[in-house]
Each structure stands twice: as structure tokens, then as C-alpha cells.
Amino acid sequence: MTREEILGGLEKAVVSGNKALAVKDANSALHAGIKALDAIDHGLIKGMTIVGDKYATHEIFLPQVLLAADAMYGALDVLLPHLPVESAKKRIGVTIGVIEGDVHDIGKNLVKTMLTAGGFSVTDLGRDVPIDNFIQKTKEKDASVVAMSTLMTPTMDGMKQVIDGLVESGLRMKVKTIIGGAPCSQEFAEDIGSDFFGMNAQEAVEKLKGAF
Amino acid sequence: MVKAMNHLERCMASITDQPVDHLTAYPIACGVNRRLLSTPTTYAEWASDPKKFAAGFVAGQKYFDYDWTFGLMDLSVCAHDLGAKVRMDEQNTPFVTDPVIKTPEDYEKLVVPDVTKGRCGVIVEGTRLFVEQLKNTIVCAGFLEGPLLVLTQSAGAEKVFMDMYNNRSAVHKALETITELDAEMVKGFATTGCAGLAWDYLWGSYSCLGDKEYDEFEGQQKYAGRLNKMTADNGMAFCIHNCADLPHLDTQIKGMKPVIYSMAYYALIPGSPSPKEVIGKGYCDGTLVGGNIDPQQFVRASVEKIQKTTMNLLQEVKTALCAKGLHSRYVVASGCEVPPALITKLENIKEVVDTTKKYGQVECG
Numbered sequence: 001m002t003r004e005e006i007l008g009g010l011e012k013a014v015v016s017g018n019k020a021l022a023v024k025d026a027n028s029a030l031h032a033g034i035k036a037l038d039a040i041d042h043g044l045i046k047g048m049t050i051v052g053d054k055y056a057t058h059e060i061f062l063p064q065v066l067l068a069a070d071a072m073y074g075a076l077d078v079l080l081p082h083l084p085v086e087s088a089k090k091r092i093g094v095t096i097g098v099i100e101g102d103v104h105d106i107g108k109n110l111v112k113t114m115l116t117a118g119g120f121s122v123t124d125l126g127r128d129v130p131i132d133n134f135i136q137k138t139k140e141k142d143a144s145v146v147a148m149s150t151l152m153t154p155t156m157d158g159m160k161q162v163i164d165g166l167v168e169s170g171l172r173m174k175v176k177t178i179i180g181g182a183p184c185s186q187e188f189a190e191d192i193g194s195d196f197f198g199m200n201a202q203e204a205v206e207k208l209k210g211a212f
Numbered sequence: 213m214v215k216a217m218n219h220l221e222r223c224m225a226s227i228t229d230q231p232v233d234h235l236t237a238y239p240i241a242c243g244v245n246r247r248l249l250s251t252p253t254t255y256a257e258w259a260s261d262p263k264k265f266a267a268g269f270v271a272g273q274k275y276f277d278y279d280w281t282f283g284l285m286d287l288s289v290c291a292h293d294l295g296a297k298v299r300m301d302e303q304n305t306p307f308v309t310d311p312v313i314k315t316p317e318d319y320e321k322l323v324v325p326d327v328t329k330g331r332c333g334v335i336v337e338g339t340r341l342f343v344e345q346l347k348n349t350i351v352c353a354g355f356l357e358g359p360l361l362v363l364t365q366s367a368g369a370e371k372v373f374m375d376m377y378n379n380r381s382a383v384h385k386a387l388e389t390i391t392e393l394d395a396e397m398v399k400g401f402a403t404t405g406c407a408g409l410a411w412d413y414l415w416g417s418y419s420c421l422g423d424k425e426y427d428e429f430e431g432q433q434k435y436a437g438r439l440n441k442m443t444a445d446n447g448m449a450f451c452i453h454n455c456a457d458l459p460h461l462d463t464q465i466k467g468m469k470p471v472i473y474s475m476a477y478y479a480l481i482p483g484s485p486s487p488k489e490v491i492g493k494g495y496c497d498g499t500l501v502g503g504n505i506d507p508q509q510f511v512r513a514s515v516e517k518i519q520k521t522t523m524n525l526l527q528e529v530k531t532a533l534c535a536k537g538l539h540s541r542y543v544v545a546s547g548c549e550v551p552p553a554l555i556t557k558l559e560n561i562k563e564v565v566d567t568t569k570k571y572g573q574v575e576c577g
Contacts, residue, residue, distance in 0.1 A: 061425060155304070
């Protein structure tokens with residue numbers, strides 16, 4: 001297969017949400033001597049961008065996006081170990097998680113997927129994440145962004161606690177913060193001192209790309 | 213001018229779109245009502261004890277004087293009884309921490325629990341108790357999670373959505389079992405004397421599912437269709453609550469024809485239907501629609517601000533109702549539950565009701 005065919009295959013595998021095919025094509029790319037970074041940028045990310053655009057215009061819906069993300073992550077597992085250290089370092093680090101006391105993570109996962117597709121290096125802290133974990137992992141990973149999500153009102157104040165924790169630990173000036181989730185708003189973001197509020201995954205990526 | 217009405221007269225007139233003294237109001241105050249009980253009550257206690265659950269609604273109605281109520285506890289009730297692990301904090305809404313469905317095989321292992329026990333039993337009994345005390349004052353409805361919501365609570369939404377394609381038949385098998393569970397719950401609610409039953413069909417949202425998926429995995433006859441009919445056949449008004457953004461209004465209002473439809477409006481989300489659009493596009497022609505005070509305003513707004521918000525909503529709604537030749541088919545509500553947090557301002561809930569009483573007269577020129 002030609003380089004174009006392999007990269008096109010990766011793109012199609014993501015768009016169709018076919019994980020097995022995405023993994024196979026990722027291996028084919030490496031065997032054909034295609035750089036991992038090229039396979040990611042010109043195959044996976046291209047495919048995920050198409051998926052994101054189709055989701056935004058309601059041509060496809062959440063199940064298809066989740067399947068596409070699953071396919072992308074499957075291929076990334078193959079490709080990322082082959083990324084040169086310098087290339088990996090260039091990616092902007094993001095720690096992302098759902099605030100302690102909340103387990104609704106579908107929105108967070110969507111943002112994680114679109115950030116990954118947008119070229120960020122995302123560390124997923126999961127859901128019901130204790131405040132201190134956000135701080136510790138951000139420090140440990142030397143991340144430049146802290147992204148927080150919650151769908152529940154009682155846990156919203158946890159976002160402020162994370163931002164306060166970043167201030168206390170001396171990290172606040174080094175990172176941008178972004179919050180999201182149904183009860184959040186721009187006004188709330190400003191209230192708690194967050195740099196950004198993302199209404200949806202696309203907006204979150206746009207705002208963070210704009211910030212860097 | 214319409215003469216002063218009591219709550220029941222006003223509600224019944226609104227359902228049938230007759231002139232009212234003022235529009236009805238129901239900020240969806242449920243868990244927050246526990247704060248009005250004379251004995252300090254945690255959320256965990258309120259969601260586990262029928263007497264405390266009922267006492268909350270009774271206290272809430274007395275304090276806020278709303279026209280309607282529905283007995284929302286939280287969204288994990290049925291999943292809890294199906295075997296999911298639920299964390300019940302002191303002051304936070306209970307939520308599933310460990311799903312019961314983890315493998316494709318687990319979908320087929322679900323068994324309908326005895327709904328007279330567990331938290332299903334608590335919510336039915338609690339509903340019975342508050343209905344007994346409030347039914348002569350306001351219109352009371354039970355509240356029940358629809359099949360797809362119960363399944364996503366039992367397995368995790370992400371897993372279910374992917375398995376709609378990866379393990380389709382297993383998902384349907386689980387939905388069939390859950391529909392049986394919901395059917396048992398309908399029979400239980402029918403014994404409580406509640407006037408209506410509100411179904412939470414929140415996955416009918418274009419942010420999540422398209423028409424095809426929603427119809428296949430909830431809307432179709434053997435799931436929602438059967439339960440909606442069963443609700444009416446058991447003497448309860450069939451109602452829907454859907455606080456998701458971009459709701460499937462054509463399917464859920466024009467197709468399912470509920471008596472009452474509770475929905476939310478997300479001003480920042482393109483395509484989210486405003487109250488004016490909902491009324492203008494005919495969704496209130498046969499259904500009483502409730503919305504759309506932003507629930508966050510109950511936490512963060514001043515009394516003055518929420519009064520202004522309510523007045524603006526009333527103005528928008530009254531203008532749209534008149535333009536459509538309607539009299540009263542809109543409830544001033546909160547779309548989603550009023551945040552049950554300790555920081556929610558009770559005075560803001562009361563202000564929405566009071567402002568509706570004061571400025572909710574519909575007088576078309």
C-alpha cells in the first residue's frame with residue numbers, strides 16, 4: 001500500500017469507528033516506514049476532526065463519536081511509543097478530570113478526545129478526582145493546562161478549590177485552567193478565577209489552542 | 213380578569229388551556245426540600261426513608277406554595293436496586309460509583325428486583341405519603357427513570373452507547389428486563405393516588421442520540437410506547453421530564469403526546485429551543501410545557517435578579533401564548549431540578565413562585 005492509502009485507511013478507520021482496523025493500519029504505517037507523528041497528524045487526527053465536525057452539525061451522534069475515539073486510542077497505543085521524545089515534549093500537556101463527588105465523565109471524555117485530536121498530550125485523572133490529585137498530577141506531568149468538569153451543582157466548588165490549590169502550590173502562573181459541564185458558565189468561571197469556560201468540546205479545544 | 217383560583221383549579225385549567233388567574237409555577241424543588249424539615253436531615257436519609265422523603269415535599273409546598281410537585285429523588289434509584297453500587301453522601305445527590313453491568317454478558321443477567329423493597333420501595337411509599345397529604349392542595353406526580361436512563365445508570369452511559377453498536381442484542385435484552393422493572397413501578401405508583409407519572413427520558417437529546425438510535429433504544433413501542441400507554445391505562449397522566457439540551461421535541465411531544473412536558477433551555481447552545489420557539493412551533497398546542505429558569509440562578513443570583521429573570525420569562529411566554537391563541541399552557545419551572553445543595557438560596561425558589569403569582573396574568577389584547 002502507498003503512504004497515502006495507509007494514512008487514508010487510518011482516517012477512515014477512525015471515522016467509521018473501527019478499532020481493529022485502526023490498530024491494523026497503525027501497525028501497517030510503522031512497517032511502511034511512516035513516521036508515527038505523520039500517522040497521528042495525517043491519519044488519526046484528520047479522521048477525528050471529521051468526526052468532530054460531523055458531531056457538531058448533528059450528522060452523527062455520541063455513539064459514533066465514542067466508537068471513533070475508541071478506534072483513535074487503539075491506534076495511538078501503537079503509535080505513541082514510536083514518537084520521538086522531542087516530538088512528545090512539544091505537545092502541550094493537559095491534566096483533565098471530573099471533580100471529586102461526581103462520576104459523570106462522558107463530557108470529560110469527549111473533551112479529552114478532542115484535545116488529543118487537537119494535538120495536546122492529555123493525562124486523564126478519571127472521575128471523582130480528589131482536589132489534591134489535580135495539583136499533584138499537574139506538577140508531576142509538568143502540564144500547562146488543568147481541565148475540570150462536573151455535571152453536579154454540589155461539586156462545583158471543588159473547581160475553585162483546585163484553582164486555590166494551584167495558587168497555594170505556586171503552579172497557578174504556569175498553567176491555564178478551563179472548566180466545563182452543564183451547571184458551569186462563563187460567569188462562574190470568572191467567579192472562581194478560571195481562565196476559560198468551555199461550553200462544549202469543540203469550544204474547549206478552540207480556546208486552549210488560542211491560548212497557546 | 214379571571215377570578216382567583218386555588219392550585220388545583222389553576223393546574224387543571226392549564227392542562228386544558230383554559231384562562232387562569234395567573235400561570236402556574238413549579239421550580240423543581242425536590243432534594244432541597246430536606247432543608248425545610250424541622251429535624252436536620254441529610255440527603256442520604258432523605259433518599260432512604262419514605263417518611264422523610266414525603267415530609268420534604270410537604271414542607272416544600274407549604275414554604276414555597278408551588279402549584280405542582282413531582283417526586284424526584286435522584287436518578288440512581290432503579291439502578292441501585294438492580295445491583296449498582298451507589299454512594300450516598302450527606303449533602304450530595306446519590307450517584308452510582310460501581311455499575312452492575314461490566315461485560316456484555318452482564319446485560320443479560322439483570323433480574324427485575326422486588327420493587328416493594330429497596331429504594332424503589334422507598335420512592336413509591338414516599339410518593340404515597342406525600343400524595344396523601346398534598347393531593348387536595350396541588351397536583352402531585354410520581355417520578356420514574358425511563359428504560360434507557362436506568363440502563364445507562366446501571367452500566368455507564370459511555371459503555372451503553374458503544375454497545376448499541378458493538379453488542380446490540382445484549383443492550384436490547386437489558387432494556388427488555390428494565391422495561392419490566394419500569395412496568396412494575398408503574399403498577400406501584402398507580403396505588404399511590406398520584407395524578408400523574410413523570411418519565412425521565414433524558415437521552416432524547418440531539419447532543420447524544422439521533423432519531424434512529426433514540427427510537428430503537430427507548431422510543432419504540434415495546435419500551436417507552438408500552439410504558440406510556442400503561443401509565444395512562446393505570447389512571448395517571450403521562451408526563452415527561454427531559455432536562456437535556458436539544459431535546460427530541462417532535463418525538464417526545466408531538467409523537468408521545470404527554471400531558472405535561474418539563475424541559476430546560478440552554479441559551480448558550482445553538483439550537484436549544486427557547487420558550488418562545490417552543491410555544492410558537494406548536495409544542496404547547498396539546499401539551500402543558502414547563503421551563504425555563506436557569507437552575508444555577510437559584511444558587512448564584514440575587515433575589516432581585518431571579519425576580520427579573522422570572523418576569524422576563526413571563527413576558528416572553530405570555531406574548532408567545534397570546535400570539536398562538538393559547539391561554540395558560542405553560543408552567544414557570546426550572547427545567548432541571550433546583551440544585552439540592554446547601555448553598556441554594558431558598559428565598560430564590562420562593563421568589564420565582566411569588567413573581568409568577570404577581571406577574572403571571574395572561575391578558576391578550
